[in-house]
Amino acid sequence: MQTSESTTTLWVAYGTGGVVGTIRKGDDGYVVTMAGASESVGTYPTMEAAKGALNSHQRPGSGWPQFREH
Numbered sequence: 001m002q003t004s005e006s007t008t009t010l011w012v013a014y015g016t017g018g019v020v021g022t023i024r025k026g027d028d029g030y031v032v033t034m035a036g037a038s039e040s041v042g043t044y045p046t047m048e049a050a051k052g053a054l055n056s057h058q059r060p061g062s063g064w065p066q067f068r069e070h
Contacts (some may be wrong), residue, residue, distance in 0.1 A: 007014075008024050008025055008026065009023050009024070009069065009070045010022060010023070010024040010069070011023040011047075011067045011068065011069050011070070012026075012067070012068050012070070013051075013054055013065035013066070013067050013070055014064045014065055014066045014068065015058065015062055015063065015066075016062075017064065018035075019035045020034065020035050020054070020058055020062070020065050021033055021035050021037075021041075021054045021057070021058075021065075023033075023046045023049040023051070023067070025056060026043065028043050028059070029043040029044050029045050029046075029050075029069055030043065030044045030045075030046065030047055030050035031043050031048050031050075032044065032053050032054045032057070034054070034057055034058075041054070041057050041059075051067060
């Protein structure tokens with residue numbers, strides 16, 4: 001019996017108040033989901049674009065989050 005294992009890379013975005021969202025590498029690009037959201041913000045072609053999208057969906061006046069790979 002063969003077992004197929006799929007792995008994805010996950011980055012967690014941390015702001016001054018804790019986790020603000022995640023970026024997950026998928027087959028179609030980088031999927032951005034904000035903390036507490038039931039649906040993703042969208043899928044972006046590059047990590048830099050995903051980081052920018054996540055940052056733009058934070059509360060106004062929030063600083064650039066720290067991204068840590070998990």
